[in-house]
Amino acid sequence: MTHSPLHRAPMNAPNTVLGYLVPQQRWVAAGMLLAGLLIGLIGLTMGQPMWRAALPGTILFSAAILVRWHADRTHYGPLIALMVALLTFQGGHGVEHLVQWVQYHIIGYTTRGSNGLISAANSEWVHFLWNWGVLLVMLRLYWLGLRNPWAYVMLFWSTAHTAEHTYLFVRHLEVLEILRAYGEPTITAQGLPGIFGTDGWLARSPATAGTFVCTIPGLTTATRLDVHFWWNVGETILLMIAAYTHIHRNPQHNPAVVQ
């Protein structure tokens, strides 16, 4: 049994993805975002670490999305509400990876030091749970009726991304256990190589040694930071296209089609 998007949006529903993403109470949202940034800046000038300075803004951002999700659910139904929430959260997550990319390539931090804004959240635990969360939400969206070729590609993409993070997470736990046995319980074991990238399984496995697989530009030559930047860029773009396609193919979300 599957759900169909029975909920009919009101006639003043936005007909673009951007229209759904921009909150109707945009001044309130902008105010919350500015308040978060201001608190963050004050925190930074007071010598707080980046992750702590970014925390109030992140909490406000998340609260705004949840409020918006509730309102969207009432106005446009569960599919749109969940899709918009996922897009917003994934967009925020993408920004975090963008910041990491800037820290590494532009500012010049090491890969281990390029932790984004919420460095405390840059852990294998968080990435593992996040990606499983994205995958489960995508499955829920499919269940609710998000079905178009781009949604299927996104589903495949997020499944592959989650698989890599599961691989990373399992290895992370194994390494931590060995480090504990060494009497080194404070080592974080972050940033271990995954499946892709220059130190990843594909590049360094005995099974691929000496084959073209270990030198595919980007896929097996990029740093882990770049690999996950592109994972998330891909995820965000695919989700946006899937949402766009859904909105434009379904009359109840597109007044222009209804007319």
Next chain:
Amino acid sequence: MNRTQLFIPLVALITNACSVAAPVQVWSGTSVPVTSSVIPYTPAAPCSGTFITHPMTHTTTVQTPVRLFASNGSGVATGDVNNDGQPDIVLANISGAATLAINTGNFRFLEQPLDLPNARAVQIVDVNGDGSADISATHQGAGISVLLNNNTPNNPSFRRLQATFGSARTYSMLWHDFNDDQLLDLVTGSYDAEAPRGGSQSVFDAQANGVTLHTQTPDGGFTQTRLSDHANALSISALDIDGDGRDDIVVGNDFDTRDMVWLHHGTNWVPVQPFVSTPHSTMSYDLADLDRDGAPELLAADMNPYDTSVQTLAQWLPVTSRMTQYHPADDPQLMENAILQRGADNRWHNLSRTVAATSTGWSWSTRFGDLDNDGHLDLYAVNGMIAQELFPFLPDHALIERNQALRYDGRRYAPAPQWNLDAIASGRGMAMTDLNADGQLDIVVNNLQAPSVIYQNALCAGAALTVSLRQAGSNPQAIGAQLRLTTGDITRWGTITTTRGYLSGDLPAVHFGLGADAPTLLTIRWPDGALSTIDTLPPAGHLVIERSAP
């Protein structure tokens, strides 16, 4: 951060991804005649497809528990000390006497102590240009020493060179003629990490002396030019960085200290940073022509685990996680091997990821060499680390790693465990020389806390041509000369040097593996820029070329 700094990494990313090798420099110069002779290779023993291990008596042993920097071990050099045509071996020992191993043939060596106490780097090089190979060494807690060869073939004996090299305590060195006066000059680098800082204790009484060029004068003395006040120099190389036909100085530094380059402009030395990326801790340099375009690539080795199993990563993490977490925007250092090639933009770009050679372990001496004579340069890295401070959680404080032999097929490297070169004896210095004149490169490794080893090459190999040069004057082995060997539409480059890898060196000859190719043209660019060409070449053998007197 200014706008330039902001765009450096972006430009670097784009240019590195899209780098094109610089056009091969056209050699021009006065043509000088030569005579040549060919020494046929001795018939190789039946091949077994592997290397045969010959343990030596010499062991570089340090006090246990092994402390940081004592763990850095010592180098090894090959060269013909007794002028019998067979390469001999000198093995340095950081905490004892060095060993001179006289080659008596068929992989038998007569080992005898050598008056070079606590030696780090070692080279066999004709310092005074008298036609006999001398021995030069850097020492732990002391300066440079040079043992001049008394040329007593049956019983090699030496006398100390009385020249002063200043009070500088040095770690690495390079002998090379930089000013075309036919006299070999010396570049030395210190290892400041050993120096006690802020009242802290150090194992060694090191001093921060930086990089110094010692220019030899006609009276056998040396004048000093300080190039840098600080260094963590594990390796030094001479290489024409800017393509102006003159060799420049390249210094590979450990830790955060960036690799240093000085361009030779007239009588001045100008510091530049031509490398788009370098290793973080440059352990050793080697020069060879990987892509066979007639121009050199610079191999710079670093520490990076070759194996990404959880066991290995857990062993490395306590060390790597305590390394620096910040590097400036224009810092080119990455923790992996680099194979640097001069690009059309005159900067040096890293090829190591595109040929799968980024990670060979905690690599000390790492060398190019066509081990199977198939015409492509293979790579060998000797590995391991022992240090109480770094690995208190491992048995005997030892990170046990296998030496890595990588075979190159012209496109990428692949591990070659079948060659039986994957020892776990904590190698440090390494030399790659044809010890039995059969045309195949053998290997000597100076291990730490384990006997040194000779690996006899018994691979089923193709043809090879070895080239050595002779000229009149005080640089009789033509150190600094460059060679281009053409086979069909391929041109291989090589250089005559006695400094290669980590604290080590080879006899001054170039080994060209040929596979099934037939050599058609050899061009020699002598150290003074004069050119010679030979278009009648043997298909294989040791080619000795003598520059005719003017």
